[in-house]
Amino acid sequence: MNTFNILLNGNLQAGDYIGFTFFTGYMSMLAASVFFFVERGQVSDKWKTSLTISGLITFIAAVHYFYMRGIWLETGTSPTQFRYIDWTLTVPLMCVEYFLILKPAGAKGGMLVRLLAGSILMLVAGYIGEAVSVESNVMWGIISTIGWAVIIYEIYMGEASKLVASSNNAAVTEGYKVMRWFTLVGWAIYPIGYCMLPGNILHGLVEGADFTKSSPVDLAYNIADAINKIGFGLVVYTIAKNATAADKAKLA
Ligand SMILES: *C/C=C(C)/C=C/C=C(C)/C=C/C1=C(C)CCCC1(C)C
Numbered sequence: 001m002n003t004f005n006i007l008l009n010g011n012l013q014a015g016d017y018i019g020f021t022f023f024t025g026y027m028s029m030l031a032a033s034v035f036f037f038v039e040r041g042q043v044s045d046k047w048k049t050s051l052t053i054s055g056l057i058t059f060i061a062a063v064h065y066f067y068m069r070g071i072w073l074e075t076g077t078s079p080t081q082f083r084y085i086d087w088t089l090t091v092p093l094m095c096v097e098y099f100l101i102l103k104p105a106g107a108k109g110g111m112l113v114r115l116l117a118g119s120i121l122m123l124v125a126g127y128i129g130e131a132v133s134v135e136s137n138v139m140w141g142i143i144s145t146i147g148w149a150v151i152i153y154e155i156y157m158g159e160a161s162k163l164v165a166s167s168n169n170a171a172v173t174e175g176y177k178v179m180r181w182f183t184l185v186g187w188a189i190y191p192i193g194y195c196m197l198p199g200n201i202l203h204g205l206v207e208g209a210d211f212t213k214s215s216p217v218d219l220a221y222n223i224a225d226a227i228n229k230i231g232f233g234l235v236v237y238t239i240a241k242n243a244t245a246a247d248k249a250k251l252a
Helices: 003-008 017-042 045-075 080-105 109-132 134-156 159-166 170-186 189-194 216-251
Strands: none
Touching: 003 045, 017 045, 017 216, 045 080, 045 216, 080 109, 080 159, 080 170, 080 216, 109 134, 109 159, 109 189, 134 159, 134 170, 134 189, 159 170, 170 216, 189 216
């Protein structure tokens, strides 16, 4: 296989549903990026950075989906390396979104550091379980879940949740609740996909599947990415729009 084939392969077969989700993932991430970058002009200055970050998250994902789509079509194997490179860049940017949203309420660097530390633990352990030490993927999955729990704790019970309670911006408090719901429920799709790996607890559900033709793990990740990157970005966009409108109403 050569790089050129991987990049430009458009040979999608009728029955290749995973391939379909790689293509729709690529195109919808790209479209979402254009949307966030253009809409940046519609919100007041203090919200522009949040929209830039939303656009960067989907744009970084779009580029990785372009590669992942090609690798899937060319080799029929999971593009695990590109998957984790993508997440290593985009998950920290989502932590930055939390920080930016809460900054006017007094968010400090420590909150961002805790969110980033949780993300790194979650992703490094997940990568080891999926690509390096596959035979012990259950153990690495548990370690990874601890990292996710650090994030959940911070946004539901930790400093972040206290900050949002003290913020007197309705757009932020409402939007924040939806953001953390994505991080709890939307993100849960990833470990469910991971548990379908050979040797893991949900593998029985996909026992007969030929992983070289259909990868249930990639299907779960592709669906989860579309929900969590585009959906999360739209929540940030809604907060920015509503807060901008509220500011204007105050001035009028
Ligand atoms: C844009 C990409 C996002 C939001 C990726 C999120 C990824 C996760 C929440 C992954 C979590 C995992 C566990 C909690 C345990 C099993 C291993 C992982 C890495 C799939």
